[in-house]
Amino acid sequence: MARRREKLPPDRSKALVAMTVNGERVEAPFEPHKTMLEVLREDLALTGTKHGCELGECGTCAVLLDGKPVLSCLVLGLECEGRSVETVEGMAGPEGLHPLQKAFADLGAAQCGYCTPGFLLTAKALLEENPRPTLPEIRQALAGNLCRCTGYVKIFEAVELAAAWLRGEAAEPRKESLYGYDFDESGLLPSHPGPVGAVLAAAREAAVDEGGDKPRPYRAKAR
Amino acid sequence: MKEKIRVGFEGDFQFREIEIAAGDPAPWDPSQKFSVVGTRQPRLDGKAKATGEAKYSIDVRLPGMLYGRILRCMLPAATVKSLDLSAARKMPGVRAAIALAEPGEKLRFAGQEVAAVAAETPDQAEDALAAIRVAYEARPFVVSLDDARKSGAPLVFEGKTETKTSGGDVESGGKNLARHGNVLGPRSTVKGDVDAGFQKAAGVVEGTYDTQVQTHSALETHGLVARWEGTELTVWASTQGIFDMRDQLAETLQIPVSKVRVITEYMGGGFGAKFGPRVEGLAAARLAKEAGAPVKLFLDRKEEQLASGNRPSARQTVKAGATRDGKLTALQLTVYGNGGTNGGTGTSGPVKNVYACENLKVDEYDVFTNAGPGTAMRAPGHPQGAFALEATMDELAKAIGMDPLEFRLKNDPSAVRREQFRVGAEKIGWKDRDARRKTSDPEILRGVGVGAAVWYNTGGTGPRATVTIHKDGSAEVEHGVQDLGTGSRTMVAMVAAEELGVPLDEVSVSIGDSRLPFAPDSGGSTTTPSSAPAIRRAAWEAKQALARAVAKEWKVPAESVKVEKGRVSAAGNPPHEATWAAACKLLPSEGVAATAERADNHEDAWKRFTTGCQFAEVEVDTATGKVRVNRVVAVHDCGVPINPLTTESQIQGGVIQGVSYALFEDRILDRPTGRMVNPNVEAYKIAGALDVPEIDVTLVSVWDGINNTNSVGIGEPATVPTAAAIANAVSHALGVRIRQIPITPEVVLAAVRERDSKGGRS
Numbered sequence: 001m002a003r004r005r006e007k008l009p010p011d012r013s014k015a016l017v018a019m020t021v022n023g024e025r026v027e028a029p030f031e032p033h034k035t036m037l038e039v040l041r042e043d044l045a046l047t048g049t050k051h052g053c054e055l056g057e058c059g060t061c062a063v064l065l066d067g068k069p070v071l072s073c074l075v076l077g078l079e080c081e082g083r084s085v086e087t088v089e090g091m092a093g094p095e096g097l098h099p100l101q102k103a104f105a106d107l108g109a110a111q112c113g114y115c116t117p118g119f120l121l122t123a124k125a126l127l128e129e130n131p132r133p134t135l136p137e138i139r140q141a142l143a144g145n146l147c148r149c150t151g152y153v154k155i156f157e158a159v160e161l162a163a164a165w166l167r168g169e170a171a172e173p174r175k176e177s178l179y180g181y182d183f184d185e186s187g188l189l190p191s192h193p194g195p196v197g198a199v200l201a202a203a204r205e206a207a208v209d210e211g212g213d214k215p216r217p218y219r220a221k222a223r
Numbered sequence: 224m225k226e227k228i229r230v231g232f233e234g235d236f237q238f239r240e241i242e243i244a245a246g247d248p249a250p251w252d253p254s255q256k257f258s259v260v261g262t263r264q265p266r267l268d269g270k271a272k273a274t275g276e277a278k279y280s281i282d283v284r285l286p287g288m289l290y291g292r293i294l295r296c297m298l299p300a301a302t303v304k305s306l307d308l309s310a311a312r313k314m315p316g317v318r319a320a321i322a323l324a325e326p327g328e329k330l331r332f333a334g335q336e337v338a339a340v341a342a343e344t345p346d347q348a349e350d351a352l353a354a355i356r357v358a359y360e361a362r363p364f365v366v367s368l369d370d371a372r373k374s375g376a377p378l379v380f381e382g383k384t385e386t387k388t389s390g391g392d393v394e395s396g397g398k399n400l401a402r403h404g405n406v407l408g409p410r411s412t413v414k415g416d417v418d419a420g421f422q423k424a425a426g427v428v429e430g431t432y433d434t435q436v437q438t439h440s441a442l443e444t445h446g447l448v449a450r451w452e453g454t455e456l457t458v459w460a461s462t463q464g465i466f467d468m469r470d471q472l473a474e475t476l477q478i479p480v481s482k483v484r485v486i487t488e489y490m491g492g493g494f495g496a497k498f499g500p501r502v503e504g505l506a507a508a509r510l511a512k513e514a515g516a517p518v519k520l521f522l523d524r525k526e527e528q529l530a531s532g533n534r535p536s537a538r539q540t541v542k543a544g545a546t547r548d549g550k551l552t553a554l555q556l557t558v559y560g561n562g563g564t565n566g567g568t569g570t571s572g573p574v575k576n577v578y579a580c581e582n583l584k585v586d587e588y589d590v591f592t593n594a595g596p597g598t599a600m601r602a603p604g605h606p607q608g609a610f611a612l613e614a615t616m617d618e619l620a621k622a623i624g625m626d627p628l629e630f631r632l633k634n635d636p637s638a639v640r641r642e643q644f645r646v647g648a649e650k651i652g653w654k655d656r657d658a659r660r661k662t663s664d665p666e667i668l669r670g671v672g673v674g675a676a677v678w679y680n681t682g683g684t685g686p687r688a689t690v691t692i693h694k695d696g697s698a699e700v701e702h703g704v705q706d707l708g709t710g711s712r713t714m715v716a717m718v719a720a721e722e723l724g725v726p727l728d729e730v731s732v733s734i735g736d737s738r739l740p741f742a743p744d745s746g747g748s749t750t751t752p753s754s755a756p757a758i759r760r761a762a763w764e765a766k767q768a769l770a771r772a773v774a775k776e777w778k779v780p781a782e783s784v785k786v787e788k789g790r791v792s793a794a795g796n797p798p799h800e801a802t803w804a805a806a807c808k809l810l811p812s813e814g815v816a817a818t819a820e821r822a823d824n825h826e827d828a829w830k831r832f833t834t835g836c837q838f839a840e841v842e843v844d845t846a847t848g849k850v851r852v853n854r855v856v857a858v859h860d861c862g863v864p865i866n867p868l869t870t871e872s873q874i875q876g877g878v879i880q881g882v883s884y885a886l887f888e889d890r891i892l893d894r895p896t897g898r899m900v901n902p903n904v905e906a907y908k909i910a911g912a913l914d915v916p917e918i919d920v921t922l923v924s925v926w927d928g929i930n931n932t933n934s935v936g937i938g939e940p941a942t943v944p945t946a947a948a949i950a951n952a953v954s955h956a957l958g959v960r961i962r963q964i965p966i967t968p969e970v971v972l973a974a975v976r977e978r979d980s981k982g983g984r985s
């Protein structure tokens with residue numbers, strides 16, 4: 001990836017801008033009207049930063065500018081002169097993935113993954129400021145990032161898990177398996193309740209009207 | 224070959240004889256001790272997505288690549304008088320310019336494509352659009368459903384109805400349907416005699432329900448990168464169907480299918496609108512040909528919202544009757560759907576397929592307007608239909624004095640869904656829902672509502688997969704399926720790993736390329752049920768190939784070799800036994816491989832519709848009109864989910880799209896100018912992190928034996944009942960029927976006024 005560019009012959013339509021991108025000093029020539037998003041994707045070949053609207057509405061293009069989340073589609077490349085930009089490509093360190101990256105991957109917080117870089121950087125800024133965010137604080141911090149796929153739930157879970165890891169707490173994603181009924185001698189009655197039986201066996205009496213169905217033979221206790 | 228297998232669901236298993244196709248393994252049994260299937264597996268590509276390494280089609284950069292842009296006519300109805308591209312061709316950096324409309328051609332919505340250019344930079348392409356000389360003659364137009372139905376309304380189609388069709392469009396129905404003005408149809412379905420049914424009823428209700436236009440709003444827009452090498456075309460596309468894309472490109476460009484290659488490594492979401500090359504994809508291919516250089520053409524957000532498809536709006540009138548003891552006697556739906564310049568706007572799926580009713584009448588009309596064409600969107604017609612049907616069920620229950628859930632249970636023919644209703648009722652706290660209506664704040668009322676989901680597709684034949692077992696024991700799967708983010712890549716690996724008994728991290732997967740074995744398009748929630756059985760069969764056959772190879776080495780008959788998890792053995796004298804790794808070492812250096820096709824669905828399986836139900840609890844602020852969804856309990860049948868982690872994610876995503884549809888999303892067209900006033904993702908409001916309810920997902924695994932993995936799809940059913948449940952919950956909270964979505968503060972406040980004028984607060 002050509003992050004460090006040789007000085008090009010002078011091109012008066014372009015500005016030569018020096019900034020730090022993911023910890024590396026970069027001098028890049030680009031047209032002065034370009035947004036930081038365009039500079040990142042087109043001139044620096046850092047396509048990890050995505051665009052969803054280029055109108056400042058979706059949060060997909062979020063990067064950190066001097067540690068603060070900004071929408072790179074609303075920042076001119078020129079404004080980044082002498083400043084430090086962090087994109088998703090710069091999140092992993094020598095020890096491997098950033099805990100947020102690992103949590104997003106492990107918990108399935110990236111569905112199509114297109115919104116993921118923006119969420120990761122926004123969440124990183126949050127956790128640097130607030131290592132123990134409550135769920136409402138997480139929601140508030142991520143309110144400017146749209147995701148059309150996940151329903152956000154797994155994103156919240158991933159931020160909570162990463163926050164725990166960053167605080168040095170031991171936490172693990174859930175890992176149960178759904179199936180593998182054992183059957184009784186009839187071959188038809190499971191020996192332990194699945195998700196249906198788990199709810200209904202305990203509360204059979206309280207359940208709503210039978211609607212003509214015969215009561216189903218759930219086992220009350222989990223294996 | 225007939226085999227006795229165990230089918231059903233928890234609480235109701237039974238044995239059943241079914242015919243298994245020769246060469247296909249029998250369906251997995253509920254007692255199967257899986258090691259991979261059914262476990263929560265992170266996506267194989269999770270890391271690539273979390274590091275920015277994942278290359279989406281929109282990220283593709285090729286040497287010498289040009290950028291394409293499209294000129295659109297912003298008049299809602301116009302005839303092209305003249306089109307001159309010569310000045311645009313001379314603009315700096317421009318390498319190709321093509322017409323997408325001809326002089327004399329009628330344009331029918333604001334945003335329709337007229338011409339396209341390709342230039343060395345995106346800015347040059349944008350500038351060149353301004354140099355295209357085009358003259359239009361404006362024609363009268365109509366953008367609202369009501370206006371379009373009036374006699375004397377401007378006609379969207381003066382001559383024959385020319386609805387545009389892309390791969391995912393829902394058919395407009397019978398070609399011979401009559402069109403009067405802008406109204407096509409009806410497509411009618413009649414069962415029994417509704418009039419007789421209404422006669423028999425102790426209670427009859429009727430209501431009219433309005434739903435809005437929803438846009439897909441995937442975050443990666445439509446588009447592709449096209450590159451010609453001689454007569455061969457390669458495209459990197461954001462598509463839900465790479466094989467459909469390949470075939471349509473070949474057909475339209477009149478080149479052999481073998482000369483087209485479509486690649487979709489990663490894509491940023493698809494909800495029904497990303498099928499076929501569409502106008503922009505064909506334009507990119509033609510521009511690339513003319514310029515002799517690769518062209519990237521992706522829509523910008525505005526174009527995406529204007530012209531890339533949408534869920535049609537609908538005005539549905541539902542009339543229903545029931546006996547005093549709660550049996551439906553008649554169900555009647557009349558719908559006027561509006562998909563702009565496209566048809567196929569019917570909403571009758573739920574009315575026809577959820578509750579049992581002997582007397583049914585459905586009339587579905589397509590109303591044309593000068594608006595962006597509708598297309599398939601996540602369960603076409605169903606969220607609309609469910610909203611109207613479930614409101615009707617609540618109204619009718621009230622009319623006969625029955626609990627709305629009890630009423631549903633009495634009329635639901637699906638044993639699985641009846642049980643799902645009970646699970647959901649328990650989890651949401653249905654029985655004390657009335658007691659919970661009041662909150663500590665007198666302005667805020669709580670409500671609980673329910674809706675049912677139905678879906679159909681169980682996948683089908685066509686898909687092929689190749690599984691290779693290497694000499695070192697690792698395995699490889701090749702299957703050309705695209706992964707929309709749903710987790711198809713991981714599903715492919717999981718099924719192979721399970722069948723082979725190889726650890727998941729020793730299975731590599733190649734997907735997303737039309738040069739790989741044929742795979743299904745991702746529509747109709749059919750990807751997993753079409754792909755998984757092909758993968759399993761290929762892995763099963765590869766195991767047999769392994770057995771044959773090992774038998775040769777052991778000098779025993781092939782039939783005597785058994786391949787079980789992690790172990791290969793042959794009974795006999797002397798018996799042979801080897802670990803998986805040791806057995807694979809006996810393979811020749813090329814390993815063994817098998818390519819298999821998905822077998823047909825089992826005709827005699829334990830057939831059912833795919834069912835689900837959702838309960839919503841809401842809080843309604845009667846002073847501001849704001850609705851907050853506290854909680855959604857989603858109980859779904861996804862067959863035997865292969866990866867519960869990604870299945871759950873599909874359901875959570877379906878729920879939030881439903882919340883968004885119920886409360887926020889609305890494409891608004893300006894009546895005087897005919898233009899969309901919110902072609903963006905801000906004024907077109909989409910649910911965000913602050914709008915997410917607590918979502919409780921319960922998967923009821925159903926073992927139907929329909930294919931060798933018992934898999935069905937979940938993407939669509941997951942979003943069918945959400946808006947219906949929310950609207951019913953708001954109606955329950957307010958004590959007034961909500962008959963329109965989105966349920967904006969304005970709608971709520973109008974309902975509050977209606978309640979107050981009817982005699983004070985309840």
Ligand code: FES
Nearest residue numbers: 054057058059073
């Ligand atoms: S691309 Fe910047 S906010 Fe959407």
Ligand code: FES
Nearest residue numbers: 112115147148149
């Ligand atoms: S995962 Fe697709 S937009 Fe968030």
